[in-house]
Amino acid sequence: KAGVTQTPRYLIKTRGQQVTLSCSPISGHRSVSWYQQTPGQGLQFLFEYFSETQRNKGNFPGRFSGRQFSNSRSEMNVSTLELGDSALYLCASWIGLSNTEAFFGQGTRLTVV
Amino acid sequence: AQSVAQPEDQVNVAEGNPLTVKCTYSVSGNPYLFWYVQYPNRGLQFLLKYITGDNLVKGSYGFEAEFNKSQTSFHLKKPSALVSDSALYFCAVRGPNAGNMLTFGGGTRLMVKP
Numbered sequence: 001k002a003g004v005t006q007t008p009r010y011l012i013k014t015r016g017q018q019v020t021l022s023c024s025p026i027s028g029h030r031s032v033s034w035y036q037q038t039p040g041q042g043l044q045f046l047f048e049y050f051s052e053t054q055r056n057k058g059n060f061p062g063r064f065s066g067r068q069f070s071n072s073r074s075e076m077n078v079s080t081l082e083l084g085d086s087a088l089y090l091c092a093s094w095i096g097l098s099n100t101e102a103f104f105g106q107g108t109r110l111t112v113v
Numbered sequence: 114a115q116s117v118a119q120p121e122d123q124v125n126v127a128e129g130n131p132l133t134v135k136c137t138y139s140v141s142g143n144p145y146l147f148w149y150v151q152y153p154n155r156g157l158q159f160l161l162k163y164i165t166g167d168n169l170v171k172g173s174y175g176f177e178a179e180f181n182k183s184q185t186s187f188h189l190k191k192p193s194a195l196v197s198d199s200a201l202y203f204c205a206v207r208g209p210n211a212g213n214m215l216t217f218g219g220g221t222r223l224m225v226k227p
Contacts, residue, residue, distance in 0.1 A: 045214050048212055102213065109154075
């Protein structure tokens with residue numbers, strides 16, 4: 001059974017640009033959540049989607065957005081990139097709204113220069 | 114609001130000795146608690162979870178954790194540490210009304226010396 005797939009694995013962007021990251025959850029999983037990991041702030045929740053609906057959103061500026069498609073794949077977009085957006089972005093896949101654990105992808109390492 | 118504290122940035126232990134990585138949490142209602150491990154340049158790997166039931170939870174790679182409601186703690190333990198256990202460990206909590214939103218502790222780096 002394939003795991004959570006995040007693409008691309010590494011990305012270098014320039015300040016002011018925008019970026020789109022992709023996450024394909026485990027087959028049959030309907031919920032996806034995104035996290036930002038930085039050395040200074042640790043792991044912070046960005047947003048959560050279930051059946052194409054955003055259920056929760058973390059405390060991030062509006063430059064961070066996301067969506068989920070009917071096949072459960074999810075994308076997150078960051079516009080007007082800032083140096084501080086450099087981070088490892090992790091996607092988590094959940095089977096649904098149940099008492100199970102999240103399965104994480106290997107992440108996308110975004111570097112903003 | 115929900116929160117997690119991992120009071121130790123780093124834990125050092127000799128191979129073969131028991132290890133404990135501490136975690137305390139704050140959440141409204143009954144918590145769902147998790148431990149994850151992260152190796153360099155990798156995502157998070159699930160170790161174990163507490164949802165309900167027995168306070169002692171057994172997980173992957175010989176790890177276990179004890180849920181203590183009165184102390185709001187969920188410490189990770191292993192009877193005999195291996196050098197390969199050296200990694201970054203995260204405790205996480207999910208409140209009963211928080212959907213699939215996890216709140217993580219700051220992480221504890223475990224160093225196991227041969």
